Amino acid sequence: MIKKVLLFALFNLTALFATAQQFMLSGRVTDFAGNPVPFTSVYVKGTSQGTASNANGIYRIQLKSGKYQLNFRTIGFTQQTEAIEIAGNNLSHNVSLHVENYALGDKSATADDIIKQAITQRESHLTELKAYRCNVYIKGVQKLLHAPGNLFSVAVSHELQVDTGQNNILYMSESESGFSFKQPGKTKEVMISSKIVGSNNAFNFNRVAALQVNFYQNLFDVEGINPRGFVSPIADNAPDYYRYKLLGCATENGKLIYKIQVIPIREHDPVFTGNIYIVSGDWRIYAAHLFVTQNAGLNFVDTLNINQQYISLTGDTWQPASVSFTYSGNVLGFKYSGYILGVYSNYELAPNFPPRFFNGENIRITQQSLSRDSVYWAQNRPVPLTPDERRNYHRQDSIAKKHNSPAYLDSLERANNKFSPIGYVFSGDSIAHRANKTALVFPPLYRTVYFNTVEGLVLYPTVDYTKKLDSGKQYTITPKLRYGFSDRQFNANIGFSYSYNPHQRGIVYGRFGSDVFDLNSEGSSSLFINTLGTLFFWNKVLKLYRSNFARLGLQRNVARGLLLDGSLEYARRNAMQNTTYFKLLDSKDKEFTSNNPLKPNLPDTTLLFTPNNALTLRLSATYTFDEEYTSTPDGIVYDTNKYPKIKLSYRKGIHTLLGSNVDYDYADVQVFQSHIKLGLFGYSSFVVKAGKFFNSDALIYPDYKQFKGNEGITFDPAIGSFHFLPYYTYSNTAFFEAHYEHDFSGFLFNKIPGLRTLKLEEIAGTNYLAQQSQPGYSEFYIGIQRYFFRLDYGLAYTGNNRVNQGFAFYYGF
Known part of the structure; x- marks a missing residue:
């Protein structure tokens, strides 16, 4: 039994x-x-x-x-x-x-009528699914097709460690993620596994949110490929950009499907070419095969093909089944091609998300997801590797094993730590120690040797020492030395910062010692630019003072989007004066001004202020609306904010305590945002700021509110800076300033033959400053930029009177 x-x-x-x-x-x-x-x-x-x-x-x-x-x-x-x-x-x-057979059937249907119906239903299809959860597998491969046979290409190949053999795989990536969505536009991705080998030299989608190909949006945005996006073939204004031709119809899964050719009206608009498949009756997208070329102003690639297919989940609910990008490009004679494949599976409709599930964390990447071995991938990879891809993985894994061996890492460390005189002059130097996770970073020579009329020739050596700890924590110690050969003053100070909670931006920081500072707390000309201006153009700009100080501060996120920062500083401050009038090239009609910005033409014996002590408390709170971020094993990376930030700042000069000579209360509020996307018209940035001294009983010049001005031929392109405002414009009462800039991203130049090939970006902006009992100051400027270079032309007015105009340029290196 x-x-x-x-x-x-x-x-x-x-x-x-x-x-x-x-x-x-x-x-x-x-x-x-x-x-x-x-x-x-x-x-x-x-x-x-x-x-x-x-x-x-x-x-x-x-x-x-x-x-x-x-x-x-x-x-x-x-x-x-x-x-x-x-x-x-x-x-x-x-x-x-079998090759598809779309034949012209019902002649009463026209392409324009079908597209009109699809446009009418576009928004309802965009929002019909309130929430879902699914799995997404993404795979990307990039191959080198041809390398030029010159010495330059050999040098580039060696630097990038690229094998120039034909059809060599440069880059491969795979990832598996769980993806969740909830209207309106809330997403969360948890990466299950990720594997990346090689170097990507074009673009890549290794996260699901970036792979959301949604032609129901009016604009289809491909990050890094085009700054303005592309007009969808069924966008509300699509008939202004496309002509349509009905190629035929066929029945699949009991549905009548129309195949429609998409034809750009103007080839240089940001538009697609290809075919789109529309379901009769539902007027939804069944599939799309669309591509864009260089005519549409692509970056990095010459041609980009997009194939997308939808599947019916339940009745009238359709979602993407797969999407693939194939592309080709040519950079400096290196020709390459590649593809990115995304596979969506195991949809769960109307999931029950827990409270606060969508908490701003867009993507979570764990150490485990980055450490999956080959056995895991062999068992779980949904799309099999090709023989070339298998060989590449084997080769790259062998290389990685060799490169991760202690002997190789030690030899690499010794090679990288060798001193390079030429490298040090232009880019600085560094010494890293892998075993104890430390690094010493030295700035380049041109940021170590300066000249100004207060100190003369200045040696300003500094070094950053960083020690990485567990869980993304680290601390940095930065000593600085400074000696002026003309004023014979020696200054030394040391600073530190300790990131004790990288997931909440928790940092303790401080600095103490002596140094020489710009009287404009917002920053004037850089030390390097001031050196050139002083030696070659007799245009001494920087006004300096000396301070013996001790500062201690703390910052931390206390809630989603809310960052608090506070510091306390005690300083003994001394005015300085010119000690040299050396000119590299003499000019009798140009003379240096004094170090007193209030009395620039008086002798330098007229000091700006007497020695004083200052105990200063600084507090700030910065709030980011609907802040979003990516969680990584080493901490948090904050994404570009969709909404403006608001910052409240307060500064208090504490009187009598520790002999402090200052007594004031200052506060300001600013609202700011960068890169506000405006579709085909590019993007905008703005800063609006207002502040006031509520108490100014004992106020000394370094405590005034300064503004970020500019007087040279170079300028700082950061939003919030002026183009022509004198550096030492200040306020000791109330003020209001506003800055707005728009980058058209080629919207205008793309319409002009010849200019469009340069891929220049057009810029227009304005700056405004109002102070109590003073006429308003305003600037208007236009400019062009490409990569790290920008050239602007602007006009400046005080009231209705023009006070300045001219060109200024920026270089980003």
């Missing part, structure tokens, strides 16, 4: 195990000529369980024992349904697809 019971139990357990066990269904998808059909969607009919074929048409999917109907579908071919039975073992099943 016992034996029968045991046998019965064993039989049932075996049957249960066989039912639960997953088996591998694999095969090759080809056309009828035997050519592989890459990136074919393979889905179990009636579900969102699926995968896609690789670049060679090979697919695989894990299924339990049973009978299945599998849909094989891709752009350019008729969907094919295959009956499959898994009977307790792995199965191989190849599929040959």
